[in-house]
Amino acid sequence: MSDMLKLKLRIWRQPEAETPGAFKTYHLDGVSTEMSFLEMLDVLNEQLISGGEDPVAFDHDCREGICGTCGVVINGQAHGPDNETTTCQLHMRRFRDGDTIIIEPWRASAFPVVKDLVVDRSAFDRVITAGGYISASTGSAPDANSIPVPKDDAEKAMDAAACIGCGACVAACKNASAMLFVGAKVSHFALLPQGKPERKRRVQSMVAQMDEEGFGACTNTYECEAACPAGISVDNIARLNREFIGAALSSDS
Amino acid sequence: MAQVTEKVLDSRAPSGPVAQQWDKHKAELKLVNPANKRKFNIIVVGTGLAGGSASASLAELGYNVQTFCLQDSPRRAHSIAAQGGINAAKNYPNDGDSVHRLFYDTVKGGDFRSRESNVHRLAEISNQIIDHCAALGVPFAREYGGLLANRSFGGAQVSRTFYARGQTGQQLLLGAYSSMMRQVAAGKVKLFPRKELLDLIVVDGRARGIVTRDLVTGKFDTHIADAVVLCTGGYGNAYYLSTNAKGSNVTASWRCCKRGAFFANPCFTQIHPTCIPTSGDYQSKLTLMSESLRNDGRVWVPQDESDSRSPQDIPEDARDYYLERRYPAFGNLVPRDVASRAAKERCDEGYGVGTTGLAVYLDFRDAIKRDGEDVIRAKYGNLFHMYEKITADNPYKVPMRIYPAVHYTMGGLWVDYNLQSTIPGLFVLGEANFSDHGANRLGASALMQGLADGYFIIPYTMGNYLASNSLSRVSTDHPACKEALIEARNRVEAILKVNGSRSVDSIHRELGHIVWNQCGMSRNEQGLTQAIESIRALRDEFWSNVKVLGMGEEFNQNLEHAGRLADFLEFAELLARDALHRKESCGGHFREEYQTAENEALRDDEKFCYVAAWQHNGAGAEPTLHKEPLSFEEVPLATRSYK
Numbered sequence: 001m002s003d004m005l006k007l008k009l010r011i012w013r014q015p016e017a018e019t020p021g022a023f024k025t026y027h028l029d030g031v032s033t034e035m036s037f038l039e040m041l042d043v044l045n046e047q048l049i050s051g052g053e054d055p056v057a058f059d060h061d062c063r064e065g066i067c068g069t070c071g072v073v074i075n076g077q078a079h080g081p082d083n084e085t086t087t088c089q090l091h092m093r094r095f096r097d098g099d100t101i102i103i104e105p106w107r108a109s110a111f112p113v114v115k116d117l118v119v120d121r122s123a124f125d126r127v128i129t130a131g132g133y134i135s136a137s138t139g140s141a142p143d144a145n146s147i148p149v150p151k152d153d154a155e156k157a158m159d160a161a162a163c164i165g166c167g168a169c170v171a172a173c174k175n176a177s178a179m180l181f182v183g184a185k186v187s188h189f190a191l192l193p194q195g196k197p198e199r200k201r202r203v204q205s206m207v208a209q210m211d212e213e214g215f216g217a218c219t220n221t222y223e224c225e226a227a228c229p230a231g232i233s234v235d236n237i238a239r240l241n242r243e244f245i246g247a248a249l250s251s252d253s
Numbered sequence: 254m255a256q257v258t259e260k261v262l263d264s265r266a267p268s269g270p271v272a273q274q275w276d277k278h279k280a281e282l283k284l285v286n287p288a289n290k291r292k293f294n295i296i297v298v299g300t301g302l303a304g305g306s307a308s309a310s311l312a313e314l315g316y317n318v319q320t321f322c323l324q325d326s327p328r329r330a331h332s333i334a335a336q337g338g339i340n341a342a343k344n345y346p347n348d349g350d351s352v353h354r355l356f357y358d359t360v361k362g363g364d365f366r367s368r369e370s371n372v373h374r375l376a377e378i379s380n381q382i383i384d385h386c387a388a389l390g391v392p393f394a395r396e397y398g399g400l401l402a403n404r405s406f407g408g409a410q411v412s413r414t415f416y417a418r419g420q421t422g423q424q425l426l427l428g429a430y431s432s433m434m435r436q437v438a439a440g441k442v443k444l445f446p447r448k449e450l451l452d453l454i455v456v457d458g459r460a461r462g463i464v465t466r467d468l469v470t471g472k473f474d475t476h477i478a479d480a481v482v483l484c485t486g487g488y489g490n491a492y493y494l495s496t497n498a499k500g501s502n503v504t505a506s507w508r509c510c511k512r513g514a515f516f517a518n519p520c521f522t523q524i525h526p527t528c529i530p531t532s533g534d535y536q537s538k539l540t541l542m543s544e545s546l547r548n549d550g551r552v553w554v555p556q557d558e559s560d561s562r563s564p565q566d567i568p569e570d571a572r573d574y575y576l577e578r579r580y581p582a583f584g585n586l587v588p589r590d591v592a593s594r595a596a597k598e599r600c601d602e603g604y605g606v607g608t609t610g611l612a613v614y615l616d617f618r619d620a621i622k623r624d625g626e627d628v629i630r631a632k633y634g635n636l637f638h639m640y641e642k643i644t645a646d647n648p649y650k651v652p653m654r655i656y657p658a659v660h661y662t663m664g665g666l667w668v669d670y671n672l673q674s675t676i677p678g679l680f681v682l683g684e685a686n687f688s689d690h691g692a693n694r695l696g697a698s699a700l701m702q703g704l705a706d707g708y709f710i711i712p713y714t715m716g717n718y719l720a721s722n723s724l725s726r727v728s729t730d731h732p733a734c735k736e737a738l739i740e741a742r743n744r745v746e747a748i749l750k751v752n753g754s755r756s757v758d759s760i761h762r763e764l765g766h767i768v769w770n771q772c773g774m775s776r777n778e779q780g781l782t783q784a785i786e787s788i789r790a791l792r793d794e795f796w797s798n799v800k801v802l803g804m805g806e807e808f809n810q811n812l813e814h815a816g817r818l819a820d821f822l823e824f825a826e827l828l829a830r831d832a833l834h835r836k837e838s839c840g841g842h843f844r845e846e847y848q849t850a851e852n853e854a855l856r857d858d859e860k861f862c863y864v865a866a867w868q869h870n871g872a873g874a875e876p877t878l879h880k881e882p883l884s885f886e887e888v889p890l891a892t893r894s895y896k
Binding site: 015016032034035036038039042043045046049050052053054055057059060061062063064065066067068069082084085089091093114115118120121122124125128129130131132133134135136137138139140141142143144145147148149150151154157158161162164165188189192194195 | 306309310313324325326327328329330331333334343345381383384385386387388389390392393394395396397398399400401417418420423424427430431432434435437438444446469496498499500532533535536537538540541638639642643645708709712756758759800802803807808810811
C-alpha cells in the first residue's frame with residue numbers, strides 16, 4: 001500500500017532562453033510513494049493549470065528509461081539519488097514526507113535552457129554528425145556472419161552503445177565535459193571490426209566537434225559515471241584518450 | 254450505417270507466384286538517373302526505425318531529404334523502446350526456418366487479415382536487414398565463436414530472433430540514426446527537430462509538402478517537396494494508458510486522412526500481455542516487460558480465487574498455469590492476443606492477483622532452479638532491474654505481476670504494394686501504415702517491418718514514383734499551401750480561445766477510459782455504439798471546456814498535447830466505428846458475439862476477408878468504407894490453433 005507525501009518543491013522557472021530564470025516554491029500534497037518523479041510533476045502541473053499558472057515545462061517521452069529525453073537535476077544530482085536510474089524511472093518512495101526537493105535543468109553552456117527544465121542538447125547530435133557512424137550504405141553489406149566478432153568485444157561494444165544520450169554526464173561534471181558521451185560512441189565502434197576502417201578519422205573529428213561545442217575538459221572526477229543512468233563506465237574515457245592519441249601519432253594526414 | 258463503395262481498392266500487388274513478386278516488381282520499377290536524383294526533394298516525417306532508415310537510404314541514393322521530428326533529437330523516437338528483438342529468416346540455428354516459414358507464420362499470426370504479397374516481401378528482406386545492421390555496427394548478441402546468437406520469441410517455434418540484450422530497438426534505431434547523421438554530414442539530409450506536422454499540402458491531387466509548427470517558437474512554416482514519406486508511428490495513445498511514449502500521437506496520420514488518405518483497419522490494436530499493472534489513477538503510462546520473458550517465465554494464477562498467500566508460499570498443486578493448461582503445444586509462448594485475452598479471462602473470473610486484482614504472475618522460479626540465477630540475469634538482467642525500479646519487488650525472489658496493455662496498432666493509413674497511400678506522392682512506412690501484420694502482430698516483427706520499409710522498399714518505389722510522374726513546380730505561395738497554413742494556424746488559435754475549465758490531461762484520461770473499456774480487449778455492439786456516443790460528447794466537451802494556458806507563439810507543451818488530443822477525439826470515433834462494422838473476431842479484435850464454445854476468436858472469412866479502408870468525408874459526416882479483398886493463395890485460410 002502506498003503512503004502519501006507532503007512536499008515542498010523548489011523549481012527553476014525560466015520563460016525562455018534569453019530571459020533570466022529563478023527558483024519558485026510550490027507545495028504539493030498527497031503524493032503517492034508509488035508515483036514516478038515525472039508523475040509527481042504531472043500532478044503539480046494539473047494543480048498549476050487549475051490555478052491559472054503556466055505549467056512547468058520538462059522534457060520526457062518514453063517514461064521507461066531508454067529514450068534519453070528526460071533529465072533534471074534533483075537536489076544537486078543529475079537524475080536524482082538512485083544509481084543507474086533516469087528521472088522518469090525514479091519513484092517517489094525514494095523521498096520522505098516533508099522533504100524539500102530542488103529541481104533544476106541541466107546546467108552547461110553547451111546545453112542552453114529552452115524553457116524551465118528543458119534544455120537544447122543538439123550539440124550531441126552535431127558531435128555524432130562529425131563522425132559517430134560507420135559508412136556503410138544500404139545494400140552493400142556482406143552476410144552478417146561473415147564478420148565474426150569475439151563475444152567479449154561485442155559485449156563491451158554493447159556496454160558502450162547502451163548510452164541513451166541524455167546528457168546527465170555533462171550536467172554532473174564540474175567542467176561540463178562530454179567525454180563520457182563521446183567516449184562511449186568512439187568505444188562502441190572502435191571495439192568492432194566494422195568500425196576499424198574509420199576509427200582514426202572518427203575520433204579526431206568527434207573530439208574536434210566536442211571542443212567546438214564548448215564542452216569542457218575531463219579532470220577525472222568520475223561524476224559522469226556516477227550520474228549515468230545507462231551505467232556507462234569511465235573506461236570509455238580512457239579508451240577515447242588512447243584512440244585519440246593513437247590517431248594523432250599515426251594519422252596519415 | 255456507413256456508406257460502402259462498390260469500387261474495390263486495388264493493392265497494385267504484382268501478379269504471379271507470391272515468392273517471385275518482389276523480384277519481378279523491382280525489375281519493372283522505373284529508375285531515376287543518378288544525376289537527376291539530386292533534383293528531387295523528399296520530406297520524411299518521423300525519425301523512428303522507418304523514418305531514420307528511409308532518410309538515410311534515400312539520401313544515400315542522392316535525393317535531397319528534409320527530415321522532421323517532434324523530439325529534441327532524431328535519436329529518441331519510440332522505436333527505441335522495443336526490447337526483445339528482430340526476426341529474420343537466416344536459419345543460422347539450422348532449426349528449419351526459411352523465408353517461406355517466416356512468411357507463413359506472419360500471415361497466420363496476423364489471423365489472415367494481411368496482404369500475402371507484402372508479407373512475403375517482408376520475409377525476403379528480413380535477412381538483408383540483419384546484414385545491413387551488422388555492417389552499421391549494431392552490437393547484436395553473439396556466441397563464443399563470434400557468430401550471431403538467436404532466440405525464439407513471441408510464439409515462434411524456431412529461433413529466428415536477433416537481439417541486443419533487452420535493448421534491440423535502441424540499438425537498431427541508433428544504427429539508423431547514425432547512418433542518417435552521416436547523410437547530414439554529407440549535406441543530403443536536413444534535419445528539423447522539435448517540429449510537428451500539422452497538415453499535408455496537396456496540390457493537383459498530389460502530396461507536395463507539409464505545414465509544421467516549431468515547438469520552441471510556435472512559428473508555423475510550409476515546406477515543399479516532390480513527395481512526402483510519413484513515418485509517424487501508431488495511435489496507441491488513443492487509450493491514454495499504453496506502452497507508447499507520451500509524445501506518440503495520431504495527428505500526422507489523421508491530418509493526412511482528412512486530406513484524402515484512407516485509414517485502414519483502425520480497430521486492429523494490439524494489447525500486449527506482459528506489462529506492469531497500474532498502481533493508481535495518476536498513472537501516466539504503462540511499461541512493457543519484453544515477451545522474451547515468456548521463454549523462461551511461467552504464467553499462473555492461484556487455483557483458488559480466495560487464496561491470499563504470497564505467491565512463493567502457494568504450492569505447485571494450488572497453482573493454475575492456465576496457458577500451459579489451455580494451449581499445451583505453445584504453452585506460455587502463445588501469440589500476444591491469445592495470451593492477453595487469457596489473462597483478462599482469469600482476472601474477470603476473479604482469479605487476478607495484486608491489490609487491484611488486475612494482474613497475473615509471471616514466475617521465474619523454475620527457470621532459476623534449472624539454469625541458475627546468473628543465466629537468467631544475463632538474459633533478462635535489465636528487464637528485472639526495470640521491474641524492480643518501478644514496483645520495488647525483486648523478481649528473482651518474487652514472481653512478477655503482469656497485466657495486458659495497449660502496445661501496438663496494426664491498423665494505419667492504407668498503402669498499396671509500393672507503400673503509397675491513396676494520395677499520390679504520400680508514402681507511409683512502419684507502424685503508421687497498415688500493411689503487414691493483419692489483425693495481430695507477432696513479436697520481433699515491428700522492427701523488421703520498420704526497417705524493411707525504410708531501408709529496402711521505399712528506395713525502389715520512390716524512384717518509380719518520381720520517374721513516372723512529371724511534377725509541376727510548386728512554391729510556398731501556392732493557394733493550397735496558404736490555405737493549409739491558415740487552417741493549421743486557425744485550429745491552434747481555436748484551441749487557445751476555448752478558455753474553459755478542464756485540463757487537457759483529464760479529457761485525455763476520460764477518452765482513454767472509454768476506448769479501453771469499450772474498444773479494448775473485448776468488444777460488443779452495445780458497448781461500441783455507446784463508445785461512439787461518448788466520444789462525440791467528449792469531443793464537444795473538449796471544444797467547449799478545455800483549458801489551455803499561454804500563447805501559441807511560444808514553447809507550450811500543454812498546447813501541443815491539446816492539439817494531439819483533438820485529433821485523437823476525432824480518430825477514436827473511427828476506431829470504434831471500424832470495430833462495430835467488423836462483425837467477426839480476429840487477432841486483436843475480439844467481438845464477444847463472435848467466439849467459439851472454447852472462447853476462441855471466430856473469424857468470418859465469407860463476409861470479412863478484406864481490408865476496411867475508411868475515407869474521411871468531413872467533420873461529422875459518415876465516412877465511406879472502401880474494401881480491399883484479401884486472397885490467400887500460398888497460406889490457405891485456416892483457423893489459428895495453438896493448442
